[in-house]
Amino acid sequence: xxxxxxxxxxxxxxxxxxxxxxxxxxxxxxxxxxxxxxxxxxxxxxxxxxxxxxxxxxxxxxxxxxxxxxxxxxxxx
Amino acid sequence: xxxxxxxxxxxxxxxxxxxxxxxxxxxxxxxxxxxxxxxxxxxxxxxxxxxxxxxxxxxxxxxxxxxxxxxxxxxxxxxxxxxxxxxxxxxxxxxxxxxxxxxxxxxxxxxxxxxxxxxxxxxxxxxxxxxxxxxxxxxxxxxxxxxxxxxxxxxxxxxxxxxxxxxxxxxxxxxxxxxxxxxxxxxxxxxxxxxxxxxxxxxxxxxxxxxxxxxxxxxxxxxxxxxxxxxxxxxxxxxxxxxxxxxxxxxxxxxxxxxxxxxxxxxxxxxxxxxxxxxxxxxxxxxxxxxxxxxxx
Amino acid sequence: xxxxxxxxxxxxxxxxxxxxxxxxxxxxxxxxxxxxxxxxxxxxxxxxxxxxxxxxxxxxxxxxxxxxxxxxxxxxxxxxxxxxxxxxxxxxxxxxxxxxxxxxxxxxxxxxxxxxxxxxxxxxxxxxxxxxxxxxxxxxxxxxxxxxxxxxxxxxxxxxxxxxxxxxxxxxxxxxxxxxxxxxxxxxxxxxxxxxxxxxxxxxxxxxxxxxxxxxxxxxxxxxxxxxxxxxxxxxxxxxxxxxxxxxxxxxxxxxxxxxxxxxxxxxxxxxxxxxxxxxxxxxxxxxxxxxxxxxxxxxxxxxxxxxxxxxxxxxxxxxxxxxxxxxxxxxxxxxxxxxxxxxxxxxxxxxxxxxxxxxxxxxxxxxxxxxxxxxxxxxxxxxxxxxxxxxxxxx
Numbered sequence: 001x002x003x004x005x006x007x008x009x010x011x012x013x014x015x016x017x018x019x020x021x022x023x024x025x026x027x028x029x030x031x032x033x034x035x036x037x038x039x040x041x042x043x044x045x046x047x048x049x050x051x052x053x054x055x056x057x058x059x060x061x062x063x064x065x066x067x068x069x070x071x072x073x074x075x076x077x
Numbered sequence: 078x079x080x081x082x083x084x085x086x087x088x089x090x091x092x093x094x095x096x097x098x099x100x101x102x103x104x105x106x107x108x109x110x111x112x113x114x115x116x117x118x119x120x121x122x123x124x125x126x127x128x129x130x131x132x133x134x135x136x137x138x139x140x141x142x143x144x145x146x147x148x149x150x151x152x153x154x155x156x157x158x159x160x161x162x163x164x165x166x167x168x169x170x171x172x173x174x175x176x177x178x179x180x181x182x183x184x185x186x187x188x189x190x191x192x193x194x195x196x197x198x199x200x201x202x203x204x205x206x207x208x209x210x211x212x213x214x215x216x217x218x219x220x221x222x223x224x225x226x227x228x229x230x231x232x233x234x235x236x237x238x239x240x241x242x243x244x245x246x247x248x249x250x251x252x253x254x255x256x257x258x259x260x261x262x263x264x265x266x267x268x269x270x271x272x273x274x275x276x277x278x279x280x281x282x283x284x285x286x287x288x289x290x291x292x293x294x295x296x297x298x299x300x301x302x303x304x305x306x307x308x309x310x311x312x313x314x315x316x317x318x319x320x321x322x323x324x325x326x327x328x329x330x331x332x333x334x335x336x337x338x339x340x341x342x343x344x345x346x347x348x349x350x351x352x353x354x355x356x357x358x359x360x361x362x363x364x365x366x367x368x369x370x371x372x373x374x
Numbered sequence: 375x376x377x378x379x380x381x382x383x384x385x386x387x388x389x390x391x392x393x394x395x396x397x398x399x400x401x402x403x404x405x406x407x408x409x410x411x412x413x414x415x416x417x418x419x420x421x422x423x424x425x426x427x428x429x430x431x432x433x434x435x436x437x438x439x440x441x442x443x444x445x446x447x448x449x450x451x452x453x454x455x456x457x458x459x460x461x462x463x464x465x466x467x468x469x470x471x472x473x474x475x476x477x478x479x480x481x482x483x484x485x486x487x488x489x490x491x492x493x494x495x496x497x498x499x500x501x502x503x504x505x506x507x508x509x510x511x512x513x514x515x516x517x518x519x520x521x522x523x524x525x526x527x528x529x530x531x532x533x534x535x536x537x538x539x540x541x542x543x544x545x546x547x548x549x550x551x552x553x554x555x556x557x558x559x560x561x562x563x564x565x566x567x568x569x570x571x572x573x574x575x576x577x578x579x580x581x582x583x584x585x586x587x588x589x590x591x592x593x594x595x596x597x598x599x600x601x602x603x604x605x606x607x608x609x610x611x612x613x614x615x616x617x618x619x620x621x622x623x624x625x626x627x628x629x630x631x632x633x634x635x636x637x638x639x640x641x642x643x644x645x646x647x648x649x650x651x652x653x654x655x656x657x658x659x660x661x662x663x664x665x666x667x668x669x670x671x672x673x674x675x676x677x678x679x680x681x682x683x684x685x686x687x688x689x690x691x692x693x694x695x696x697x698x699x700x701x702x703x704x705x706x707x708x709x710x711x712x713x714x715x716x717x718x719x720x721x722x723x724x725x726x727x728x729x730x731x732x733x734x735x736x737x738x739x740x741x742x743x744x745x746x747x748x749x750x751x752x753x754x755x756x757x758x759x760x761x762x763x764x765x766x767x768x769x770x
Contacts, residue, residue, distance in 0.1 A: 178584035214700035217733030237644030
């Protein structure tokens with residue numbers, strides 16, 4: 001589990017592997033995984049995220065969110 | 078005003094889609110470097126921050142206009158990538174990748190010598206001509222690069238990638254700018270050494286002094302001292318030699334072959350002694366560097 | 375990776391270079407069995423991962439088979455140059471007329487492979503440098519035999535000896551290339567009364583960075599890197615190397631162990647020397663020091679931090695690096711903080727200070743701030759950071 005970075009994939013928006021799957025190819029640190037023909041988040045790798053934002057750019061349906069947990073909590077206080 | 082690269086240098090990145098490649102492209106574009114394309118076999122057709130990705134250099138339009146390549150592919154693919162760059166007549170190749178097998182490095186250097194290509198690295202952070210362009214990771218993100226480097230008249234060659242920016246910063250805060258700063262790579266065998274690069278700085282009308290960051294091991298410093306003793310000093314050279322106490326640390330041992338080839342060279346004190354004898358100025362400690370440079374521009 | 379002599383000889387033998395008849399023994403009980411194949415006079419050679427065995431008095435000669443077991447037992451119960459002897463190479467003792475020296479290595483200065491040949495081989499070869507001849511060659515085309523001929527011609531050897539020495543040079547050069555060696559040295563290469571050359575002792579270093587492409591070392595010769603005692607590394611240092619090896623990106627694992635109470639994670643190469651010196655100057659006592667370089671993964675840094683904290687006696691760690699270019703401050707902060715947390719400690723208590731200015735420092739500062747870790751940037755020098763770390767530790 002990431003304690004610094006949380007990557008979320010909105011299943012309702014995601015076009016899925018058959019139509020798209022670009023994020024899987026794009027992420028340089030393999031945060032998106034193919035499991036049982038579905039795109040899943042590899043939570044082991046979340047903290048490796050380099051904040052390159054390439055997944056956000058490439059996703060055609062804005063289904064991905066990258067959250068910095070160290071910022072979120074501070075704002076919440 | 079600079080050597081090897083300036084604001085007109087067209088650059089490609091081999092291995093552009095990887096973790097290092099993507100970071101490098103964004104930082105370099107932000108600094109104003111002209112990254113005109115990149116390769117990643119099997120991933121051609123997409124783009125990284127607007128830079129087109131190709132499967133191979135041959136696919137690129139206007140191949141003749143490419144001046145330099147930055148290689149960030151994994152170690153096992155470095156030789157192939159550099160051969161590709163040399164075959165496509167690219168004359169300046171920076172190898173950023175670490176842990177390249179020694180044999181591959183030497184094969185690369187053999188081919189580069191035959192074809193007249195210049196190699197920087199392996200295990201190099203790259204080079205920067207401040208205010209103009211940067212090739213490689215050197216300095217990091219553009220805002221950090223601007224803090225540490227400033228346009229000016231001192232050339233820097235560093236054997237330590239990490240210390241390149243630290244040294245430049247120590248000059249910049251004292252108002253001393255740089256012409257071109259090069260991290261030559263930390264491997265035992267690298268494409269460009271002090272004596273390979275010195276003549277370029279000597280020819281550059283705007284470089285008024287050269288600053289070197291040296292480390293124990295190898296004979297790069299001794300070779301330079303010999304070269305300077307023979308050819309004379311065209312340019313003031315200031316050196317900092319790290320590791321005065323590494324001489325005393327365990328683990329520094331030379332075998333028969335190294336003793337025959339290098340003849341007992343390699344130790345910090347020996348390097349300092351030879352530098353001084355040939356007229357190269359040696360800084361006593363790190364903090365002395367800026368004042369020593371200022372006095373000798 | 376430095377090969378043991380017996381491993382190097384296996385490779386030489388398979389490459390067609392003559393080696394003495396012999397076998398490996400791990401206990402004195404095995405001696406008898408080997409005596410059926412290898413007759414006295416014999417030589418017993420401890421297999422340790424460093425040279426200088428002869429000068430240290432570690433080589434034993436056995437004139438009659440009866441005393442072989444006794445002498446093997448003696449050696450196997452002793453140490454040589456700091457290494458406990460656990461295996462011996464038991465070889466026929468050869469009478470010879472002349473000792474030669476032959477090596478293939480890289481000339482760092484000329485960036486080229488190099489063959490070194492001398493007719494004055496033996497344990498003092500570097501002192502007889504007048505007799506040494508060398509030739510460089512290109513790796514782009516296969517090594518040409520005439521180069522060996524030219525080299526040997528200088529020694530004025532006759533007929534069959536000329537040819538057999540040239541042949542050995544070609545074979546050693548090929549082996550050097552094929553196995554990604556950084557050194558392939560035969561010393562001495564002896565000429566026997568029967569006018570034959572035999573490799574009496576061999577030293578081969580294989581490039582660690584090329585081991586991945588040599589599965590045959592294990593498959594064919596049983597040579598493995600796993601339990602190798604390349605130098606006097608502690609299990610702790612070995613674990614660090616394992617963590618570093620997980621991923622080729624960046625360095626986070628070159629670790630040296632000391633006896634103090636301050637764990638150091640510091641920038642590699644030039645920077646680490648400066649920091650280490652400063653810590654000593656201000657009276658600090660490092661528990662260990664580990665270099666970070668390049669841009670290692672968060673996981674690598676996390677595992678390494680956990681390892682450093684697991685060392686008994688470590689009170690706090692200090693993270694000090696030069697202004698970074700590609701080592702990202704935020705990723706380093708993530709890895710180290712995660713390591714501290716997973717070790718069951720509180721980051722701001724365990725981390726004395728963090729002085730890493732450079733790439734992505736804004737993002738890094740946010741993380742450090744959230745966890746309350748003392749952070750410095752360009753405002754203090756590497757030296758000053760070392761001094762502060764020492765003072766913080768002494769204040770506790």
